[in-house]
Amino acid sequence: MICLLRDPQIGSGVYLSVASGQSNNILTRKNPEVSKIGKYLSLLIQHNVTTGFLLPPTLQAFTHDYYIVGKDPTLPIIEQKKDDIKLNGVAVFKEDRMVMKVDQDKLFYLKLMSAPVKSGNVELALSEAVITLDHRKVNNLNVVIAPFNLYEGLKASVLDMSEQLSLTEPAVSNRLSLIIEQKIENEMMVLIQRLQEETVDPIGFGSKYRAFVRGKTFLMRYGEINILRQALR
Structure with missing residues (x-):
């Protein structure tokens, strides 16, 4: 995370997430309907923040909850099943370690x-x-x-x-x-x-x-x- 914060090319509003399984499989999947997987994932998260019950998982929000005393950060879990990519709950962190998952229907x-x-x-x-x-x-x-x-x-x-x-x-x-x-x-x-x-x-x-x-x-x-x-x- 320190590397992300120090990188001037990465804005504080960028979305963070956790991959269920191998992240490389999600990022390199081939689908004629999705030309840019990064943009697709960003829109997927943004849609769930706007119309669903997902808390904004920006770098700024994660950093705030990471460093503040008395609150722990969360990130959405992205999962690929066959040809479908979807959100599957959120990961709850204790410092830099995921300790539990909150299922999608509990968000x-x-x-x-x-x-x-x-x-x-x-x-x-x-x-x-x-x-x-x-x-x-x-x-x-x-x-x-x-x-x-x-x-x-x-x-x-x-x-x-x-x-x-x-x-x-x-x-x-x-x-x-x-x-x-x-x-x-x-x-x-x-x-x-x-x-x-x-x-x-x-x-x-x-x-x-x-x-x-x-x-x-x-x-x-x-x-x-x-x-x-x-x-x-």
Whole structure:
């Protein structure tokens, strides 16, 4: 990474990624529809940043999260399957070593806790139905010594459902809202617990902790801190 930072020909806005398998196989693949693989990969990442739940994996962002105390960097994982190149989750780093992977279908929950999400679609598999949400979100992360209070405000509309439900009936819509809230809360907590087990913090709890509690070492307390939830609205 130091070499990238010192190279004047490489801008801070260049995208970084991790290859699943041999990177050479991805960079040298021959496809008549893709004339410049570098440009194709850049557009693929940019599309997922703009319309999906991928945090911008620029050199500047990675460097910031690498050096700041209390946050760990992430990079998208690029995978080639036959003739298709796609993103397959993100790698979470501890310093310069990848320690875990967040699957593609869990990126929504990672970004929901990490950064504002202006819009986007997410599919949730529920006991009642498989639904697709179009959502807007405002988040606020508070910490008063310990534990953390993580408040997530979510505004969403149902775009599609696999089962026929009468959402005009208050009892049905209220029950569905509650199920969605519980699903999102549970997924967030499962992800947080995985991060705690690996002692990595791509969300930035540690930097928030240090801002409020001076002189305390967050790393030693990370696995012990209970992160509270407030129902999503």
